[in-house]
Amino acid sequence: xxxxxxxxxxxxxxxxxxxxxxxxxxxxxxxxxxxxxxxxxxxxxxxxxxxxxxxxxxxxxxxxxxxxxxxxxxxxxxxxxxxxxxxxxxxxxxxxxxxxxxxxxxxxxxxxxxxxxxxxxxxxxxxxxxxxxxxxxxxxxxxxxxxxxxxxxxxxxxxxxxxxxxxxxxxxxxxxxxxxxxxxxxxxxxxxxxxxxxxxxxxxxxxxxxxxxxxxxxxxxxxxxxxxxxxxxxxxxxxxxxxxxxxxxxxxxxxxxxxxxxxxxxxxxxxxxxxxxxxxxxxxxxxxxxxxxxxxxxxxxxxxxxxxxxxxxxxxxxxxxxxxxxxxxxxxxxxxxxxxxxxxxxxxxxxxxxxxxxxxxxxxxxxxxxxxxxxxxxxxxxxxxxxxxxxxxxxxxxxxxxxxxxxxxxxxxxxxxxxxxxxxxxxxxxxxxxxxxxxxxxxxxxxxxxxxxxxxxxxxxxxxxxxxxxxxxxxxxxxxxxxxxxxxxxxxxxxxxxxxxxxxxxxxxxxxxxxxxxxxxxxxxxxxxxxxxxxxxxxxxxxxxx
Numbered sequence: 291x292x293x294x295x296x297x298x299x300x301x302x303x304x305x306x307x308x309x310x311x312x313x314x315x316x317x318x319x320x321x322x323x324x325x326x327x328x329x330x331x332x333x334x335x336x337x338x339x340x341x342x343x344x345x346x347x348x349x350x351x352x353x354x355x356x357x358x359x360x361x362x363x364x365x366x367x368x369x370x371x372x373x374x375x376x377x378x379x380x381x382x383x384x385x386x387x388x389x390x391x392x393x394x395x396x397x398x399x400x401x402x403x404x405x406x407x408x409x410x411x412x413x414x415x416x417x418x419x420x421x422x423x424x425x426x427x428x429x430x431x432x433x434x435x436x437x438x439x440x441x442x443x444x445x446x447x448x449x450x451x452x453x454x455x456x457x458x459x460x461x462x463x464x465x466x467x468x469x470x471x472x473x474x475x476x477x478x479x480x481x482x483x484x485x486x487x488x489x490x491x492x493x494x495x496x497x498x499x500x501x502x503x504x505x506x507x508x509x510x511x512x513x514x515x516x517x518x519x520x521x522x523x524x525x526x527x528x529x530x531x532x533x534x535x536x537x538x539x540x541x542x543x544x545x546x547x548x549x550x551x552x553x554x555x556x557x558x559x560x561x562x563x564x565x566x567x568x569x570x571x572x573x574x575x576x577x578x579x580x581x582x583x584x585x586x587x588x589x590x591x592x593x594x595x596x597x598x599x600x601x602x603x604x605x606x607x608x609x610x611x612x613x614x615x616x617x618x619x620x621x622x623x624x625x626x627x628x629x630x631x632x633x634x635x636x637x638x639x640x641x642x643x644x645x646x647x648x649x650x651x652x653x654x655x656x657x658x659x660x661x662x663x664x665x666x667x668x669x670x671x672x673x674x675x676x677x678x679x680x681x682x683x684x685x686x687x688x689x690x691x692x693x694x695x696x697x698x699x700x701x702x703x704x705x706x707x708x709x710x711x712x713x714x715x716x717x718x719x720x721x722x723x724x725x726x727x728x729x730x731x732x733x734x735x736x737x738x739x740x741x742x743x744x745x746x747x748x749x750x751x752x753x754x755x756x757x758x759x760x761x762x763x764x765x766x767x768x769x770x771x772x773x774x775x776x777x778x779x780x781x782x783x784x785x786x787x788x789x790x791x792x793x794x795x796x797x798x799x800x801x802x803x804x805x806x807x808x809x810x811x812x813x814x815x816x817x818x819x820x821x822x823x824x825x826x827x828x829x830x831x832x833x834x835x836x
Contacts, residue, residue, distance in 0.1 A: 320834065321544040324825070325556045325565040328685070329549050333523035334507035337487040338414065338446050346486065346730070346823035347569060348547050351516040351529060353490035356386055356405070357483045361820030362831070366593060366644050366734070368484050372400065372491055372513060381475040381776075382458075388466040393534035394493040395517035402462035407494035409460045409470075414450040415442030429502055440503045452746055453488040455773065475776045478735035485733045486824070515540040515828050525549050538829035545827060553684070560585060560810045567815065569825075570687050571808040573631045579810045587810055589819040591635045593642050593731040594805035595739065596686060598679075598696075600798055601722045601759040603751060606677055611670035613797040616724075617656040618663040619703050625692055626803050634806035639789050640739055640799065642731040648778065650736075650786040655793045655801045663703050674706045679724040680715035686728055687807060693726060718757045728805055730823065736785040737772045743798060744769035760798030765791045 329335075330345035337349055350361075358371030373386040392400040411417050415424065423431040423441045430438050458473045472479060483489045496511030509518045515537065516529040527547040531540040548565070550556045556568040557575050561582065571579065571587055579585045598620075606612045626636050639655040679700075681693040690711065700707050707724075715725040731738045742748045745766050751758030752766070768791075771784035792798045809819050816833040820826045 319544075320542050321546070322542045322566045322827075322832075323546045323548055323564065325548050325550040325559055325568040327549070327551055327553070327556075327570045329524065329527060329547060333504065333521055335518065335521070335527065336446075336507040336510060337490045338449055339443060339507055346732075347825050348527060348529075349486050349490075350514065350824040351545065351827055352510060352514040352518060353486050353492075353512045354514050355484055355486065355489045355491065356388075357480060359484050359822065361822055361824055361826040362818065364643075364821045365646070366821050368480065368734070371484075372405075376480070379469075382472045384470045384472070384479055385463070386468050386470070388468065389536060390466060392513055392536045393532075394496060394513055395511045395532055396493060396496050397534065398493055398495055400491065400493075400513060401465045402468045403465075404494045405468045405491055406460045406462050407497070408491045409454070409457065412439060413442075413492070413497060415444075415447040416450060421447070437498075439498060440500055440506060442503050449488060452741075454482070474774060476774070477776055477778065477781060478733065478737060478773075481733040481735045481738070487732060516542070516545050535829075540827070541829060541832040542827055557810065560812075567809055567811045567817070567825075569807060569809050571810050572684075572688055572691075573629065573633060573808070574691075575810075576631070576633075576808065584813055585810055586813050587808055588817070589806065589808040590633055591804045591806045591821070593644050593822050594728050595637050595640055595642065595731070596692075596726075596728045596802040596805045597640065598800040598802065599725050599727045599749065599759055600800065601724070602761075602798065603759065604720050604723050606670075606672055606675045607723050609670045609672070610796055611666045612672055612677075614656070614794075615663045615666035615670065615672075615703070616700070616705070617794065617797045617800050618659045618666065619700055619705070620696060620800055620802065621658045621699060622801075622803055623658065625695065629688060629691055629695060630803070630806065633808060635804045637801055637804045639793055640729075640801050641736065641785075641789065642739070642804070644731050644734045645736055646734065648736055648782050648785060650782065650789055653786050653789045655789075656797075660699075660703055667704055672704075674704075676706050676708045677723050678721050679707050679709045680722065681709070681711050681726045682713070682715060683711050686726065686805065689726060692802065716757070722759075727799075732822070735772075736781065736788075737769070740769065740772065740785075740788060740792075743792060744773070749798070760792075762791055762796050762798070765796075 326347060335349055337353055355371050356373040357368050359366045360369050372389050372392060374389050376384060376386045379385050394400060407413055419431045420441050429441055431441055433439050456473045456476050458471045461469050463469060490512060493511040500506040508521045515532055515535045517532050519528045519530050521527050529545040531543050553572055559565040560568045576587045579587050600607055600613050602608060622636050626634055639653045641650055643649055681689060684690050697707055697709050729739045743750055745753045748754060749759045751761040765788055768784045768788040772781055775781050793801060814835045816835060
């Protein structure tokens with residue numbers, strides 16, 4: 291069955307691309323310092339290597355895709371990006387018309403050749419000569435023409451198969467037309483092309499001329515409004531405006547992303563004038579910031595779901611009734627209304643409205659029911675064996691406050707919880723049972739959230755026995771439907787059933803809430819955060835009032 295045709299025209303683009311601040315004048319030589327909790331993988335902002343919740347805040351300032359997401363839309367609608375229009379020309383071929391005169395950070399003009407290369411074997415490190423070099427521990431390889439090329443890490447090579455399972459190849463028709471040819475018709479191709487990670491368009495010449503992967507990952511050449519000037523690994527990313535940006539002059543001349551791990555230090559730095567914007571403000575810090583008319587708190591729910599992952603391979607969690615009891619022991623309403631002060635939302639299970647008509651409207655996650663939790667725990671034969679619960683030190687906003695509240699409730703019901711705060715809660719061992727996690731719906735399709743639990747996913751025990759936590763045969767079959775069916779009704783039915791299995795029937799996770807990101811900023815800055823983790827500093831979305 292052919293996917294639904296979708297074509298966006300230049301007229302639509304011109305009528306709705308920018309939001310303006312009519313009464314706002316920008317100062318000259320604007321320098322903005324943004325304090326964040328973390329920058330993710332130190333020394334790298336490459337989207338195919340690493341795209342943590344931390345990195346997603348700034349990667350979109352450097353990288354762009356053929357299809358863009360409207361970051362100011364709560365449901366993140368798609369819109370033209372580096373492509374002005376696209377359409378399915380048959381049930382396996384999606385054709386794009388590229389935006390003319392787009393400049394890369396090195397001054398080169400983007401063509402179809404760059405788009406093809408962005409999805410090529412060399413870009414992902416899949417050429418046989420790259421594989422051979424990687425196995426020898428070498429960082430470069432020799433091309434057929436005798437020139438030297440770089441060798442991406444094994445994780446990058448593996449990502450192409452997992453993130454583009456049905457992509458056959460990309461071909462250039464002419465300088466401004468490309469075609470994505472699929473092995474099989476798929477409903478999620480357009481959605482996958484709208485995400486920053488694994489779909490960003492890069493400069494072919496820039497990549498091929500780079501001396502090493504590390505050098506490339508620290509200073510990639512793409513098309514975004516800002517280009518990397520330099521990185522201080524783990525400490526700061528210094529960006530400057532891309533003067534040739536196709537979308538107009540960027541509103542910030544120098545954009546500094548500064549790592550400030552302690553929340554109190556970020557707040558103090560904002561109020562002292564050291565920082566202009568700070569991320570990951572806790573609900574308890576809002577009154578302090580808004581106690582002054584010079585500052586405001588903005589932000590709210592993002593397309594990310596916080597949950598507790600359950601490792602069914604270890605200890606009491608091998609018993610499904612123990613996991614079911616855990617799922618009924620979480621008071622989500624209090625978490626959202628009291629611990630978050632109503633600044634986020636309860637999630638209707640492991641999904642997001644971004645999914646549109648595929649949203650499982652009939653699904654409900656397990657209700658908070660302490661009495662049922664106690665009953666299930668008694669039926670399980672649980673005798674007070676220790677259950678480990680691992681959390682980060684506030685990697686996620688408000689994480690420790692929520693974890694401590696959950697801990698009290700769990701112990702009151704009768705669970706013997708051993709709680710710990712560690713750097714790597716995901717470290718697989720016989721002691722891993724419960725751990726704090728989140729997943730981002732970074733493209734508009736159910737597989738975006740469930741992929742880690744599906745076959746070949748990080749958490750799937752059958753196909754990833756070393757680090758997997760959970761697996762269910764029926765769930766795996768449903769994943770196949772999500773990935774391969776072109777019948778939207780069938781996909782929605784499969785998604786609804788998959789959610790019921792992983793959340794209620796054979797729990798592999800406990801959904802907590804929709805994640806939220808709160809930012810503190812100077813009151814004279816006109817800026818609104820996005821419904822994604824990405825901070826939007828594109829033209830028309832940032833200004834400083836006179």
